[in-house]
Amino acid sequence: MATAAAACCAPLGSASLSDTEAEATARVFKALADPHRVKIVNLLATSPDSVCVCEFTEPLGLSQPTVSHHLKKLVAAGLLEREQRGTWAYYSLRRDALGGLAAAVDLQGGSR
Amino acid sequence: MATAAAACCAPLGSASLSDTEAEATARVFKALADPHRVKIVNLLATSPDSVCVCEFTEPLGLSQPTVSHHLKKLVAAGLLEREQRGTWAYYSLRRDALGGLAAAVDLQGGSR
DNA sequence: ATCTTGGATCGATATTCATCGATGCAGGGA
DNA sequence: TCCCTGCATCGATGAATATCGATCCAAGAT
Secondary structure, three states: OOOOHOOOOOOOOOOOOOHHHHHHHHHHHHOOOHHHHHHHHHHOOOOOOOEEOOOHHHHOOHHHHHHHHHHHHHHHHHOEEEEEEEEHHHHOOOHHHHHHHHHHHHHOOOOO | OOOHHOOOOOOOOOOOOOOOHHHHHHHHHHOOHHHHHHHHHHHHOOOOOOOOOOHHHHHOOHHHHHHHHHHHHHHHHHEEEEEEEEEEEEEOOHHHHHHHHHHOOHHHHHHH
């Protein structure tokens, strides 16, 4: 049985995916189905510390409300974590969730 | 360095993702950002042979044009392969592409 | 208390997308 | 040749989404 896959979504190679499982899996993919959100994840993946909202707007070339919108979607998908420090909001990558997604996509380890 | 990641898209953990790379990666995720397409991939992943279009409509509960629409998106993303056999069109899973995606998502192997 | 600043929410808008009926098209009989 | 069948494309429609300006709220600082 897979280990981290349950932390994210059902593996693509599982015997028979229920409609609910397919929806849950699609929801995680949908969170990553935007270039800006891919870049957010990439920025967080390459940063050792959490990053505050104000540091995203410039590399993304987006307004602050739009950045908040994308961050909210990634948090809702379980891929990011939010932490408030005084006036600032810091976001960090949930690397276990990303690992779970990788396991769910991998047909070799995730299912068979 | 990663091996199969290039066959799909740039890894999420790469040093610095360009806008073009982020778009390419998001495009693959977008192909899987639909419950019906997730189920199509799951059906193909659990089937040893390729599957013809007519076999998808019933388990998906979709009309034939809609199924063709989804299949076309998955082929365009490089995840499926199409083969014509007489009157029928058979689709199969490109398991190497899915493996490449898994490698791109995996922060351990894909980038570090 | 007032001002400033960071960030979330709201409202509006333009674009993308999923879905299906109708149609077109190619291949295989009869 | 004509019909039938499987599949792709077209056109239309309703829903979801990305984006931003304006606004609101909370937390410090003066």
